[in-house]
Amino acid sequence: MDIPREKLIEMYERMVTIRQFEEGAAGLMRDGRIKGFIHLYAGEEAVAVGACFTLGKDDYIASTHRGHGHLIAKGGDPKNMYAELFGGRDGYCHGKGGSMHIADLDLGILGANGIVGAGPPIAVGAAFAAQYKGERGVSLCFFGDGATNQGTIHEAMNMAAVLKLPVVFICENNLYGEYTRQDRHQTVKDIAERAKAYAMPGVTVDGMDVLAVHETVGEAVERARRGEGPSLVECKTYRYFDHQGVGDGVADRSAEEIEEWRAKDAIVRFRRHLIQTEALTEAEAEDIDRRVAARIEKAIAFAEASPPPTEDELLTDVYA
Amino acid sequence: MRPIIYLMALNEALQQEMERDPTVFVTGEDVGQHPPMGVTLGMLQKFGPQRVVDTPISESAILGLAVGAAAAGLRPVVEIMFLDFLFVAFDQVINQMAKMRYMFGGKAKLPIVVRCPCGGGYQMAAQHSQSLEAMLCHIPGLKVVMPATPYNAKGLLTAAIRDDNPVFCLEHKKCYTMAGDVPQEQYELPLGIAEVKRPGSDVTIVATSYMVHEALKAAEELAGRGIEAEVIDPRTLLPLDMDTILKSVRKTHRVVVVHEAVKFCGFGAEIAAQVAEAAFDALEAPPLRVAAPFCPVPFSAPLEEAYLPNAQNIVEAVSSVTPAKA
Structure with a gap:
């Protein structure tokens, strides 16, 4: 697939934005400047960017508890996302949601979700709406290897298959369901195989290769737009931080394993590719990194200055 | 119509x-x-x-x-x-x-x-x-x-x-x-507004769903004994129209809440509590609940019949807090 240079560069910049956003968030958490639960996406950037760059503004995504990457990939603004992490009124949810519930329906983001496996049925609903209205929209949902043991995922896949809905199920197989290794929580290795149960295509792809993800998800999205129904794309990937919080995960994972995956880092790899194919020079890549760093720094300053909601907002928006 | x-x-x-x-x-x-x-x-x-x-x-x-x-x-x-x-x-x-x-x-x-x-x-x-x-x-x-x-x-x-x-x-x-x-034509009944099914001055019976019909039967029987029950159907449980219920209780000074769900932690507890909080001074008897006992719904006919609240249970509850007039 030929991707125009500007789009390649935009994809690179978006991946760097996600990485730096997460490192920024980790720093804030370590310093005690933000509180609550945080599930960091660093390491998995190629999946979110590769997948979301196949979509338009009117398409929907349903995200997970590890949602920051998906939201940035779909167009979320780091400053409003950080503001939400601070519980500030400039946050996407005016501070009422926090990290696990950031959403922006105007951007087609149906929300991060604190419940593992809850997003796919909702994505199916958004796809139903697109089909119902006769629009060409598609709905894309992310979930991890752990979530594929939830009944909801299977219900959603079956429902999408039987109603031929425009959904792409994207499994981010990062080898761990929370802290439990995949071989201890399920007997299949390639989750894409589970697509057979719903007579839909199931493909496993290198989730550390943004172009491979983009191409495979792109085909599934086109298939969905043509009215041919859902697909499952499994992306083999890895998270750098712990399931929750800012630890590096060495307590539960071997140093060799972490090293092995870090050597495949999706951003380093994509940057090397762009330089080798002369889409980008070393200097331009460094410019991008610096530009993103400045944006993240400004976003954090904006977010930290955002006032918290006042008590009179406690009871607003319970009902429409 | x-x-x-x-x-x-x-x-x-x-x-x-x-x-x-x-x-x-x-x-x-x-x-x-x-x-x-x-x-x-x-x-x-x-x-x-x-x-x-x-x-x-x-x-x-x-x-x-x-x-x-x-x-x-x-x-x-x-x-x-x-x-x-x-x-x-x-x-x-x-x-x-x-x-x-x-x-x-x-x-x-x-x-x-x-x-x-x-x-x-x-x-x-x-x-x-x-x-x-x-x-x-x-x-x-x-x-x-x-x-x-x-x-x-x-x-x-x-x-x-x-x-x-x-x-x-x-x-x-x-x-x-x-x-x-x-009516054949469309109409809306706004959510959160109770209906007074039967006016009365001696006791307020708040009943939900099918129990509204049992409550009305009970009210007929009570009328025969000289007790005039006001029967209220909240219709919407959430949001709940407490105003209509409280207004009635302030008039009748007695309340019996009826639902088919089990009594413990049932909706009747909410109504009874709110009445006690807001109109304690108006009450002349404790708020009572008529509801199912704390067990699953049984299959066998006589057991199911014993489980489901009915008009007779309501009459008994009302009689226990309302002095007979006849």
Whole structure:
């Protein structure tokens, strides 16, 4: 697939934005400047960017508890996302949601979700709406290897298959369901195989290769737009931080394993590719990194200055 | 006005709303091909499979479909075949549809109706006979209606479909074949407004769903003994019209709350507590509850009969707090 240079560069910049956003968030958490639960996406950037760059503004995504990457990939603004992490009124949810519930329906983001496996049925609903209205929209949902043991995922896949809905199920197989290794929580290795149960295509792809993800998800999205129904794309990937919080995960994972995956880092790899194919020079890549760093720094300053909601907002928006 | 049965009143509300608003659709298990209770009868033929959507037996996916479709601008009306089945999929109710608007800072609108047949009386046993409305009323973000008559069924369901929040419409199976006068044209009964079914001066009976009919029977019998009971049907449990109830209690000085659900932590406890908090000075007797005992709904006929509250239980409860006049 030929991707125009500007789009390649935009994809690179978006991946760097996600990485730096997460490192920024980790720093804030370590310093005690933000509180609550945080599930960091660093390491998995190629999946979110590769997948979301196949979509338009009117398409929907349903995200997970590890949602920051998906939201940035779909167009979320780091400053409003950080503001939400601070519980500030400039946050996407005016501070009422926090990290696990950031959403922006105007951007087609149906929300991060604190419940593992809850997003796919909702994505199916958004796809139903697109089909119902006769629009060409598609709905894309992310979930991890752990979530594929939830009944909801299977219900959603079956429902999408039987109603031929425009959904792409994207499994981010990062080898761990929370802290439990995949071989201890399920007997299949390639989750894409589970697509057979719903007579839909199931493909496993290198989730550390943004172009491979983009191409495979792109085909599934086109298939969905043509009215041919859902697909499952499994992306083999890895998270750098712990399931929750800012630890590096060495307590539960071997140093060799972490090293092995870090050597495949999706951003380093994509940057090397762009330089080798002369889409980008070393200097331009460094410019991008610096530009993103400045944006993240400004976003954090904006977010930290955002006032918290006042008590009179406690009871607003319970009902429409 | 002409007399029609309750389930046809619901059917008429659905059909008229679907004719008026193309974003309204109906979905659930067998709703098209073989409507379980008959409420969606004839609708597949009239509106087609895109708007009357038969689904797999997958309550989580059905409710998730409603949440996603509503977030994307449609107005789903879901049927869960029995209220008991809702709890297979309670995450989509409690953690998703009820909270999305609040969690998202007011930026989502979830106009969803979930219709569920409820209640006992047909020997359907423990997993097809429950009255679990109190569990829904405990969740901020939801609304709950329990129509008891054909007129209220049509008006409340119409209002529920037009409401921009998730509304649960709990329909007692015993009500489905009851007949009553219903206008042919569309009308809305605003949610959160109680109905005084029968005026009275000696005691207030607050009854929900099918128990409204048992309460009215009891009131007739009590009248024969010189006790005039005021019977109130809240119609909407959430939001609850306490004003009408309190106004009545201040007049009668006595209250008996009646529901088919088990008494412990039931909806009656909420009404009794609110009456005690707001009108303690007006009470001349403790608020009483008439409700089911704390056990699952049994199968065997004599046991089920013993389980379900009835007019006689209500008469006894009222008599215990109201001095006889005759």
